[in-house]
Amino acid sequence: MKTFYRRTAWKAGLGRFAALLFLSCSLWATACDEDSLLNPAPDTSLPDTALFDTPARVLGQVNGMYAALKSGSFYGGRYLMLSDIRGEEFINRLQNVFTGYDAWNHTINSGSNDALTTWSTAYAAINSANLLLDGMAAHPGVVEDAVAANYAGEAKFVRALSYFSLISFYGQPYAKDGGASPGVPLRLKGQTTSANNDLARSTVAEVYAQILKDLDEAETALPLTYSTPLLNTTRAHRNTAIALKTRVYLSMGQYANVVRETQKIVSASPPFKAGSGVAHQLQASISTVFSADYTTTESIFSMPMTELDNVSGQSSLGYEYTINQEYNLNPAGILGNPTWRAEDQRKTMLRTAGSTVYLTKYRKANPYLDFVPVLRYSEVLLNYAEALAKTSSPDLALATRVLTAVRQRADPNYAFPAAATATPTALVNTILVERRIELLGEGFRSNDLLRNLLPIPAKGTAPAISPAQPEYIFPIPNAEISSNKLL
Template sequence: MFTACDEKELLNPLPETTLQADLVFSTPSRVLAQVNGMYSALKSGNFLGGRYLMLNDIRGEEFLNRLNNIFTGYDAWNHTINSGSNDALTTWSSAYVAINSANLVIDGLAANPDVVPAATAAQYLAEAKFVRALAYYCLITFYGQPYVKDAGASPGIPLRLQGQMTSENNNLKKSTVGEVYTQILKDLNEAEVALPLTYTTALLNTSRAHRNTVIALKTRVYLTMGMNSQVVTEAQKIVSATAPFRASTGVANALQPNILTIFSSDYTTTESIFSMPMTALDYVSGQSSIGYEFNTNQEYSLNPSGIYGDPSWPATDARKTLVRSNTTGTYLTKYKNPTFLDYVPVLRYSEVLLNYAEAAAKTGDLAKGIELLNVVRKRSDASYVFPATAITTPAALTNTILVERRIEFLGEGLRSNDLLRNMLTIPSKGVSPSISPSQPEYIFPIPNAEISANKDL
């Protein structure tokens, strides 16, 4: 028995957490660790774990800044961001870390084809492509001109598709906005056919990519590109033809009867298609915590001239209970866990319904657009009736849906892109000026750190 043992292996075991290039894909558990690492990169406090959503929202008109703190988004709020600003760097660097994590998984699976079963490898590859696509979408909507401006012809960002473990390949020119979107859709289309329909637990169905996750993201991507017919096609895969609307295949994604449920008592319902799960081991606190910024430290109060004060959002709406007021202002309480363990929402089923509604309105199907709009509104305010003038033309209905999105997704990181993808002026608020699509401040500048490291920009 003793002669069968390898003394060298026993005395020098390989640590399970090693990051050496020749070891990270040597066992199934290490491969899974790399896959989990991709999701951890997405969950960074500077990215989808908090700050990215906050920056998207405070660029719009819904929040007033109280403390003028450049480390908690003031430059983004005030449109004074430049290449040296903290806000220019955080999303850029954290998104490319997630992209590199995904690229390393893709490369590692190809170089080590026999470590995990073929079906498992195909799933991991699909998950990596989803993570990469999501991260690139976040980047291009911050640092690239809107696709609808010129069908993606504007300069975009470097499109890195190979994993980097050294600085050897730092230099890479910008791809166009259109080329980045082409890669995003390629990754998502390939991921869709290889991802599982469902997982064994509600937690995994919320925190790990499955087929409906990809489809939901595609509705957002196509809507951003102004490709409304494609939005309808994708949405119909996971939205039934008649009420009650739900996904008929894969995870049974659907609205919850009460919106308060998904922000308080259950973060893993079928409405939460993809969220960043926070635990005591990896929660985000302080200046990158979305709960800290909007609620605990009261960095940003709700603008009374924004959607909070809009007459189309009456006090009878349940969503208006997700706020609190004191002598300094009114604050969003969607993220109210005192230890910052709220799951951070990335994709919700209500967004799929409103993406579908907007695309239907823009392609002339007013009946479907109104039906889907009403489902979302009446979930929170059953007695509300939209005025006829708000829904009887494509333009009016589209505008009403955009207003509904401001209510439904307040504090969830969609407002900046909703403005930019429609080529709308970013409204002024407080001392912050309005920003038109022709101004350089309309998008984020590439940070100095990238300019210094990448000589081909």
């Protein structure tokens, strides 16, 4: 078997069986300057036996792992889009199954393309992480111990993020039964053949336990910072693992753990910012984060795009929302909420054509070079505020201050009415509205509904979906069912 730079051979639907192994300098390389990062070396190929025999080749596997994460069907764009359009914020305009119509309309089934590609690309990223961990263990001493620990931490972060993405789509919410429902198969060893196809589903709780184990180990192994803002945004470091843990614990309803993790990277008082590692904080203008500079300290982790390495076409967020306008904003969704005022700077990331409003948060035309946000500091703050309001001893005052920091960054003169923050229930509802505004188009709405066991509201011609209906989560794809006899 040979592996190829930016090319992989995959049997349809069986993405977990092959590695995305890349052998030249890319945006995640530590050993290259930023000029060479934007001008990668030509394609090369090597046999498996040589993939871990030099430091440069080990680094190539790290780069390939991140490239697998950035697949157009995964965090390069489509996963975020599907996560959003299942909620109520967008109206489908073209009824095109290739751009998510069946997910929007809740008619996705085991044979649907998006059920398959989301599953297979997530397992492809997991397999890349597993093969990196296996390869380094089988070739000790090729890289220095500290570098090996760093790479292992990055692999565990990628694996954790990928499993969280899978369990959010294909597993029942943790809150339903404490994670007792069937989850997804936990594949923790690299696969290059179909010899180990058959693997039963672990429970939702078991998958979450593995995610947290990986993130705890990643937090310990990862560096505090890298040498440039670009690397701090596009490679996992200590604070990246912590930020993802706040999302994971929030989805599990473990609010005291959200508070504990968040306080590692959020100061006790305004202006809220990280006191160690990368100095994360909100930027003065959200427009900076989405147009002028994709590598500010607000962007904890993003998928980078260059002219030589970008996601285009029907998986690109810029294409879907801005250029081809497959989806417009639902007037009955967050767009119609009266607390989202005209003077709010986040309204500048919308475009009105007649009476129809489109999201332009991803505004670059082809080639689509907007970085895709995966973790932003504003999300961490909103996770913190919600957890503070939901703990057994809620701190409504601090939660309100954190929430206000996010709102007033975009709308400095806005003051939340007293009734909106006076009780835990009122404050949580206010925070959920703020999440819908701040994180619009970044892949959060579906999971925010599911983790709270809320129905998915009707929109346009799409019906409402209750937590009891099978359409509440994605079905396991037919390709997996036919190849895995233990499902």
